[in-house]
Amino acid sequence: MSRQMKLGAFLMATGHHVAAWRHPDVPANAGLDIRHYRHLAQVAEAARFDALFVADSVAAPTGDIASHMARSDHFEPLTLLCALSAVTEHIGLIATATTTYNEPYHVARKFASLDHLSGGRAGWNLVTSDAAAEAQNFGRDQHLGHAERYSRAREFHQVVTGLWDSWADDAFIRDKASGRYYEPSGLHVLNHQGEHFSVKGPLNVARSPQGQPVVVQAGSSETGRDLAAQTAEVVFTAQTSLRNAQAFYRDLKARLADYGRSEDSLKIMPGVFIVVDESAERAWEKFEAFQALVEPQVGVALLGRMLGNFDLSGYPLDGPLPELPLTDSGQRSRQLLLTELAGQEQLTLAQLGRRIAGGRGHYSLVGTPTQIADELQVWFEQGAADGFNVLVPHLPGGLEDVARLLVPELQRRGLFRTEYEGSTLRENLGLQRPANRFQFKQS
Structure with a gap:
């Protein structure tokens, strides 16, 4: 195939x-x-x-x-x-x-x-x-920075996948005749000690x-x-x-x-x-019906969130996207994508907010x-x-x-x-x- x-x-x-x-x-x-x-x-x-x-x-x-x-x-x-x-x-x-x-x-x-x-x-x-x-x-006053979040994520993944391997596929024999529920040799205790986590294990769920x-x-x-x-x-x-x-x-x-x-x-x-329909005209009519419902302030608020949790409410709607520092708390890739889009098409703040109201940059x-x-x-x-x-x-x-x-x-x-x-x-x-x-x- x-x-x-x-x-x-x-x-x-x-x-x-x-x-x-x-x-x-x-x-x-x-x-x-x-x-x-x-x-x-x-x-x-x-x-x-x-x-x-x-x-x-x-x-x-x-x-x-x-x-x-x-x-x-x-x-x-x-x-x-x-x-x-x-x-x-x-x-x-x-x-x-x-x-x-x-x-x-x-x-x-x-x-x-x-x-x-x-x-x-x-x-x-x-x-x-x-x-x-x-x-x-x-319990935190501040969001973790970009580098620390990814350091934690890497170790987090290591621990989770280690726990998923706590048991052999056939560890749970559940043998009523012998009285043995699982085979001890099929058990692994993780005993993880790292920078962010200390997790002994094993997981109390059989291998999936x-x-x-x-x-x-x-x-x-x-x-x-x-x-x-x-x-x-x-x-x-x-x-x-x-x-x-x-x-x-x-x-x-x-x-x-x-x-x-x-x-x-x-x-x-x-x-x-x-947005799909039998004719292109109907598809665009369908899309524009949603666009007509976008309040400018809502589009700009969504934009600020997508750019990295910035408050853009103080900037003029008919002005350009302001220069913003590289986000340390949001998605850097999305911030760069939307900044590039605004520059390439010379979009105002309101236009950019309306532009992403549907696909959010996709x-x-x-x-x-x-x-x-x-x-x-x-x-x-x-x-x-x-x-x-x-x-x-x-x-x-x-x-x-x-x-x-x-x-x-x-x-x-x-x-x-x-x-x-x-x-x-x-x-x-x-x-x-x-x-x-x-x-x-x-x-």
Whole structure:
């Protein structure tokens, strides 16, 4: 079979457009409606998406501008995905959990449990937190700096994956006749002592169906790329042009050799914001209906958040993006991307805020199934992507449009599966099941 692209459905309550919740076709309470998410999961699975992806923040945006956004109430991702595992059979379930405001044992235990509950469909999106407001919910006055967050993340990953290998695959023999529940030789006590963590182990969850849940990352800074090359199996990234996406793809794939990894061991899936309809005119009308709902101050507030938690409210809306210091608390890669976009297109502050109201800096496509499939095929076949993390302006309608119109066109071209390859997320992504690093042998 020829190479086929991977697709993730990036779910964000009412949709990715910052004004989606105001549209009459969107349930405003979607963030806390399990029926809404159940429908989304089943739509994506019927379309043979590889995975659902749910992002997270452990702080609620507050203030007057935040009160105009549907971003302050939503399910905790792991809790949500555990519920969705019971109403799906094949689709992967990827949740964000920050290494900055969690402990490794908690994360290892929860994702191993989700992998068991789902029959091998769990993925952990490892992030370092780019929302400075999270610090004050965890006993800190200041958010950790960029370098320290990544140092902590590297060790955090080491501990979590070590805990996932606490038990041999066949350690739990549960032999009623002999009275032995597990084979002692199949147990490893981690005894980790490091700069940031001291964790004895073992994990109190058996080794999971995938061996280890799939590790996902989204960092595109220099430090983030190096961490991804060492540890990630899927990378989500924001790229706005084919040339930049190709350069990112080449760079990240080339780094894998430094860690003894093959190019196939890492799937790169840029985010793509999609508005699709039978005609280009209707697709643009649909998109503009959401754009018309964007309040300028809301767009600028979103922009300040995406640039690295900067307050831009004191700058004129019709003026240029001000020169900002390199963020130490947010996403440096996203800051550089948006600053470059503003300069290239000479956008005012309000225009830039409106520009990112939907895709938040991701590659954006509005058009017919043929037009959008043409673009995705170029990126996929010309060394820019192994697949895409799909963002839509509104839910459920935007995802239904992609499933109904775009996916069949990709399948017609042989670019996307018509049936799942296996029962686990690893099998469907084409990733190897990792061997237990300790390679236990029963006595």
